[in-house]
Amino acid sequence: MATIKIPEQKVILCGEYGVGKSSIFRRFTNNTFVTATDRKSTLGLDHYSKTYRVCDRDLKLQLWDTGGMERVASITSSYYKFAEAAVLVFALDNPASFHVLSQHLLDIVTYAENAKIFLCGNKADLLSDVPQITDSEIEAFCEQCHNLITGTYKTSCKTGEGIEEMFTDIAYQLVQSNRSRLELQSMEQHGFKITPTEEIPEDSCLC
Amino acid sequence: MDEEYDAIVLGTGLKECILSGMLSVSGKKVLHVDRNKYYGGESASICPLEELFSKFGAPAPDESYGRGRDWNVDLIPKFLMANGQLVKLLIHTGVTRYLEFKSVEGSYVYKGGKISKVPVDQKEALASDLMGMFEKRRFRNFLIYVQDFQQEDPKTWKDFDPNTADMQALYDKFGLDKNTQDFTGHALALFRDDDYLKRPALETINRIKLYSDSLARYGKSPYLYPMYGLGELPQGFARLSAIYGGTYMLDKPIDEIVLGEGGRVVGVRSGTEVAKCKQVYCDPTYVPDRVRKKGRVVRCICLMDHPIANTKDALSTQIIIPQKQVGRNSDIYVSLVSYTHQVAAKGWFVAMVSTTVETDNPEIEIKPGLDLLGSIRQKFISVSDYYEPTDDGLQSQIFISQSYDATTHFETTCLDVLDIFKRGTGEEFDFSKIKHELGDEEQ
Numbered sequence: 221m222a223t224i225k226i227p228e229q230k231v232i233l234c235g236e237y238g239v240g241k242s243s244i245f246r247r248f249t250n251n252t253f254v255t256a257t258d259r260k261s262t263l264g265l266d267h268y269s270k271t272y273r274v275c276d277r278d279l280k281l282q283l284w285d286t287g288g289m290e291r292v293a294s295i296t297s298s299y300y301k302f303a304e305a306a307v308l309v310f311a312l313d314n315p316a317s318f319h320v321l322s323q324h325l326l327d328i329v330t331y332a333e334n335a336k337i338f339l340c341g342n343k344a345d346l347l348s349d350v351p352q353i354t355d356s357e358i359e360a361f362c363e364q365c366h367n368l369i370t371g372t373y374k375t376s377c378k379t380g381e382g383i384e385e386m387f388t389d390i391a392y393q394l395v396q397s398n399r400s401r402l403e404l405q406s407m408e409q410h411g412f413k414i415t416p417t418e419e420i421p422e423d424s425c426l427c
Numbered sequence: 428m429d430e431e432y433d434a435i436v437l438g439t440g441l442k443e444c445i446l447s448g449m450l451s452v453s454g455k456k457v458l459h460v461d462r463n464k465y466y467g468g469e470s471a472s473i474c475p476l477e478e479l480f481s482k483f484g485a486p487a488p489d490e491s492y493g494r495g496r497d498w499n500v501d502l503i504p505k506f507l508m509a510n511g512q513l514v515k516l517l518i519h520t521g522v523t524r525y526l527e528f529k530s531v532e533g534s535y536v537y538k539g540g541k542i543s544k545v546p547v548d549q550k551e552a553l554a555s556d557l558m559g560m561f562e563k564r565r566f567r568n569f570l571i572y573v574q575d576f577q578q579e580d581p582k583t584w585k586d587f588d589p590n591t592a593d594m595q596a597l598y599d600k601f602g603l604d605k606n607t608q609d610f611t612g613h614a615l616a617l618f619r620d621d622d623y624l625k626r627p628a629l630e631t632i633n634r635i636k637l638y639s640d641s642l643a644r645y646g647k648s649p650y651l652y653p654m655y656g657l658g659e660l661p662q663g664f665a666r667l668s669a670i671y672g673g674t675y676m677l678d679k680p681i682d683e684i685v686l687g688e689g690g691r692v693v694g695v696r697s698g699t700e701v702a703k704c705k706q707v708y709c710d711p712t713y714v715p716d717r718v719r720k721k722g723r724v725v726r727c728i729c730l731m732d733h734p735i736a737n738t739k740d741a742l743s744t745q746i747i748i749p750q751k752q753v754g755r756n757s758d759i760y761v762s763l764v765s766y767t768h769q770v771a772a773k774g775w776f777v778a779m780v781s782t783t784v785e786t787d788n789p790e791i792e793i794k795p796g797l798d799l800l801g802s803i804r805q806k807f808i809s810v811s812d813y814y815e816p817t818d819d820g821l822q823s824q825i826f827i828s829q830s831y832d833a834t835t836h837f838e839t840t841c842l843d844v845l846d847i848f849k850r851g852t853g854e855e856f857d858f859s860k861i862k863h864e865l866g867d868e869e870q
Contacts, residue, residue, distance in 0.1 A: 266670050267524075287666055293675035296466050296662035297474075298525055301655055330496070411527035411654045411768075412645075414514055 226271060228280040229394050230302050232332070234324045235309035236317040237291045240342040243377035244309065245285040248387060253377055272391035279391050281305075300331030304398070305390055307338045310353075312374065313346040318353045318361075325365060336370045336397060338390055345376040370397075428676065428700045432458045434851075435695050435702055437681055437709035440468035441657075441837075442828040444664035445844045446708050448520060449856050451671035458702055459668060460695070464678045466665055468710060469811075469831060472499040472658030472770065479728075483807040492730070493772025499656035500728060500770065502809075503831045504762045504779035505840075506531055506650035506745060509641035512841030514651070517663075525663040529768055531650035532741035536614035537748040538606070542737055542799065545614045545747075547639050547649075562607055569601040569611075573635050589629035597628040605751075611635070613749035619757050619783065619834060620750060637838075650836070652743060656770045681713055684825065692824045706851055707825045711814035714827055718814040724833045725789035727797065729778040730771075730805040735763055742767045742776075745835060748795055757783040759796045760835045778803075783833045784810060819850055826851045 233241040242265055246252055249268040267284040284303075289295045300306075306328045310317040321339075328337060339362065341353065362369040370393050375382035433455040436447045444466075447459045465471055473479040475495030480488050488495070507513050507528070517523040535542040538557055546555040552567045577583045587600060598608050612618050616634035623631055641649030653659045669675060679697050684707060687693035694703040711718040734740045746761040753759065759782040766773050780796035789810050797803070816827035826847045832839055848856050 266666075287669040289666070289669045289675050291674070293677040294464075296665055298655075298659050298662035298666065301659070302527070411529040413526070414517060414523045414528060414651070 226278045226280045227398075228269065228282050229304040229391075229398075230267075230282050230284060231305040231307065231390065232284045232299060232303045232335075233286060233307050233309055234295075234328060236311075236314075236320055236324075237288070239309045239311040239314065239317045240377050241309050242285055242288075244307070244340070244342065244375065244383065245283060247377050247380060247383045248283050251380065253380070255378075270387075272388060274388075274392045274395040277395065279395055281387060281391055281394075283387075295327070297331045300328065300335070303328075303332040303335045304394060305338060306332060306335045307340050307386075307390070308369075309340045309342055311343045311346075312341045313343050313348075313352055315352050318357070321361065322365075325368070329368070336390075336393060337365075337368050338386070338393075339369050339372040340386060341372070341374045342377060344374045344381060345378045428458070428679075428697065428702045430458075431703040432456045432674075433704065434458075434706040434708060435460065435704040437461075437695070437707065437713040438468050439463075439466045439661055439665060439677075440710050440828070440831075441470040441661045441664070442840060442844050442847075443468070443708060443710055444661035444668065445516065445841075446828075446847060446851075447673055448522070448664040448667035448671070449844075449848055450708075450852075451668040451673040452520070453852065453857070457668060457673040458676070458704070459665065459673055460676045460679050460681060460697075462678070462680050466677070467658045467661045468712075470501075470503055470657060470661055472501050472656030474499045474656075474658075476500070476772075479807070480805075483809075485805070485807070488805070491732075493775065497766075497772040498770065498775075499658060500777055501657045501779070502728075503657070503726065504760075504781060504835060505657060505831075506652055506762065506836050508637060508836050508838060509644040509649055509651050510637060511641060511836065511838055512845075513660075513837040516841060516844075520664070520667055522663040522667050525666060526659055527654045528651045529654065529743065530645045531648045531652055531743045531745060531764075533738050533744040534614070534648040534650065535738060535744060535746040536610045537746060537752055537795070537799070538610065539752070542746055545610065547615065547642055557610060558607055562604055565602050566607050566611075569598075569603060572601070573632055574639070576632055576636070578629070578633070587628070589632055590627055592628055593625050594628045594631045595624040597631075598624075609749045609751055613758050614747045615639075617747075617834065617836065617838075619832075621756075648745070650745060652764055652768055654769050656764075656768070684714065686823070690823050705824065708828075708847065708851065709825070710828050711816070711830055714816075714825065717817055717823075717825065717827060719817050720812050721815045721829075722813045723784035723789070723810055724781060724813055724831075725784050725793055725808065725810045726779060726781040727790075727793055727809075728807040729780065729797070729800055729803045731776045731778055731800060731803055732774060733801060734765070734776060735761075735778070735799060736801055738763075746796075746799060747835075753795045755782075755792070756785055757833070759793060760833065761796045761799060762835055781833050781835075783813075820847075821850060824851075 265285040269280050269282040271280050373386040436443050436459045439461040451457045476498035477495045479500050534545045536545050543557050546552045549567050615638045616631045683696040685694040692707050694701045738744045742765045744763045748759040750758050761780050763778045765776040780793045813830045815829045820826040
């Protein structure tokens, strides 16, 4: 049990199936990459916390993966609850995954209205000479969203390029914007988590 | 959809979602389908408020209700017992990490036209206005007996065999009067009617223990309520199922449950697609010909701009009206949650009055509950049938859950789920199969 409570910020990954959300998650957790888009490898990915040090203070980013629910059904609204940041992910080699982002953006502002939103173009390693999605298209998208997007990044999970930089920057942005709120944050305002306690007598009881 | 699964689960109500999660965790290949566009079925929380109004055919809410999106109104009101089955399931499955809870502030019981705090320990028993002086001491002795009672230690039974003697005999042993029996059985042991008096006392003793153990966990009251409403619960279990490989499909109508040899289920058809499976788990609405009506439940959702009188302005509370107090056979339950649970706009409260229907005029039946609330801004009444399966599903391999009953907690819900799981898989759920460390690592 930690003695000092480090502020924990929930960060969620959003975007189409197959753009590499789980790969980003895997890079974040143990810096590995799996080539085959083997569904099995997504199993068990839930959320993972990592501490970042920004401006002399610790901040824990708790990254959440969708669990693959977006494949055929919609993601539960619960997924968005309590999120402080959302990363909109698209694949740089897949224009469709980019053009559908407004739908995901709508979900974020509906269910996680306080979340800061970041844009991430993944699979930068697959970029050909003629880009499928140009920088000006990305800029135009950000403008259309009334500047709801706090930052944009290009990453490659295959090479690991840009991933750590992205999360470091997200942590920085969250600290900047939440400076006062983090200080005010008290457990009183929110509810509490149920934690297992005194489970031993339960098991020894015959009832 | 055209694949083969170990189990297909129909409906995303709480029971089905828990089952889906448990099956996926146990290594089964699960397809989970709902005909609705949203998760939760009957156990969903309705958001935004406009949707609730239109669901009940009411004109849209005016601006005094604040932002519609700030509302998450449950259709079926229930609280979690802090030490109850659902909390154990949440902890063992790790689903608790998706949720935040608040303690319900007060637990009250109705007697002679007014409400009193439910006394649970010796101190409260002596201070309670529910009983006279001598009765208080008898009740106190009863509470001490229950507290010291250990099922595995017959010495603590004090010359009383709780396995054979009924609860009435135990009340008589302590000389408790009808009044005290009433609130003990209904507000502490949470029985809906008086049938328990004739059953072995052990059941009631354990229920009172559950109440006081739950109270001991977070203070104030034995009840917990999740932030953003009860609809978060099925979603949490759905995520668990998905993480363990369950496939989800919403907005998918089910046209037929396909049977094979010997009336055994072989698949589920939607339009021209057929998903093959060995088993089906579903709620009664998917199999109307395999369930029978057991009774009816009346529920009234009340939107209010004030707390309930005489509850010390509690922002959440439960009031139980024992059947005898109002000349009925089943209790009336009142529950209240508010904006502090993110289920209503700032300053608003959501109360729910519910009971098992006994007459042709259910609306009149809940009047004693409504009268306690004071002024109500908007009222939505619904009467729903309560179904149970006609068989145990072993022959057809179609396992059907019971409809949600009028109780205000999830104990019966969990018992039904664990029972279905056991029938379906032939074994008790093995909690050790869940890998706790997933994502739970603190580094």
